[in-house]
Amino acid sequence: MKHAKLARGMKRDAALVALSANRSISEIAKFLKVSRSFVYRLKKDPSGFHNKKSSVPTKGKLSRKLKIPITQQCTKTAWELATHEVSLSWLPVDADRNVPANAIEAGSGLYVIRARQGRNTFPGKWSGKMPYASISYDGEEFKVTDFEVLCDTSIIGSMPRKTMKNASLTRGMKRHAVLVALRANRDAGEIEKFLRVSRSFVYRLKSVHKDSGKNKSSGPVTNRRSRYSEIQNDVPCKKMASEVATHEATLSWIPVDANWTVRLNAIEANPGFYVIRARQGLDTVPGKWSGNIPYASIPYGNKELKVTEFEVLCDSFFGKILPA
Structure with a gap:
């Protein structure tokens, strides 16, 4: 730096x-x-x-x-x-327990939250359907009703879905936006949500994208996508493609390395406690990691479960992952 x-x-x-x-x-x-x-x-x-x-x-x-x-x-x-990191905010859950707009999802329908327990604030999980969330503490899974949800409050992330013009785009324009997002290595599920298209639509285009990758030409789009070249110069299409390609691009789940070192831009729920996620059964559960120790903890099965394979939520910082 x-x-x-x-x-x-x-x-x-x-x-x-x-x-x-x-x-x-x-x-x-x-x-x-x-x-x-x-x-x-x-x-x-x-x-x-x-x-x-x-x-x-x-x-x-x-x-x-x-x-x-x-x-x-x-x-x-x-x-x-x-x-820096101004696109992320911890928003208190409301009295009706509604999921805030653009809440950060760890996977399997579980959102990243944080809650106070004792003298510390710990990250945990919330399904968005229950009046309580869970954190791991002192060997147990603690249920909490007073908690905050991690949300994307950036300009794109905070745009109300009703006011977004994505739904009014033609299918061809969305198709081009999906292809741009795929080139930017965006996740299929994320593209589906942002552009309001079916997952099968994204996967079919993904196969087209892979096939076209074999063509090393740096010129205009050819082969299967040549019939969409007319819409590529459309201003709303370009804007939409750019938005979907950069949407939430500052967030990445990075696997912890063999030395258990904390990356410079790991997201903290509280000083000393980092947001992580780990696979358990069929679920991907958010949890906590105090850093530089060979395990993290997730609330699962009414217990504080220790895991050694997990990913840390990091701020990519203008598209770059900073080293440990």
Whole structure:
């Protein structure tokens, strides 16, 4: 990451922008590779840190008294940090126990949640059909009624389904959007939901996509898809194809490595507890992992079940998986 090479003043400005965007201290410290005390002092007294030699003031409520030179790299870093993971939110479940729009699903119809138990907050599971969720704690599966659901609150993710124009697209336009999404390695189930098409429709196009992959030409679409070339220049089609190709692209379930190391952008339900999912029987169940230990825990069968094979929910960060 280039952030480690940034001058201290540039990191200071980026941290101030991130604080104004309500980013957590630990997240800022990890992202900019600075100490927590550095971020904490900035949060406590943003006007106390300034460079008297510089005459170029920064803008913003928090940094109006801070004077450091503004560079393109500084602005870019500040913006990246301020928007980092902003597409994810923990939303409290309502009184009617309705599933929030664009809740993150671990699989098998189970949503990722977090709940308070004792002094800590743990990730867990919720079916969306019951008035309670479950977390693993102290060797047992605890039922909780007060919990928060992890949701995609990005611009695309927060668009009400009724207002989305996907349903009004022609079948040919959807077909092209599916093909673009398949090239971007999107999941068939995700494409089906986003474009409101049948799974068989996606799978048939997937076979076409595989066949066309044998053609190494970099020119326009040919062979089986040539009859759809007329719609490729359609503006709504291009926009839809781009949206479906990038939808939720910042989230990935990454298998834990052999050294049990925590990736830089693993999603935390609470500092020290990461969101994971593991296969158990026919279900894929979300759970918790404290990091750097050879097992995680999931609530299953009224017990806290320990698993050694699991995937960690990570922020891909502009399409890239950061290393451990």
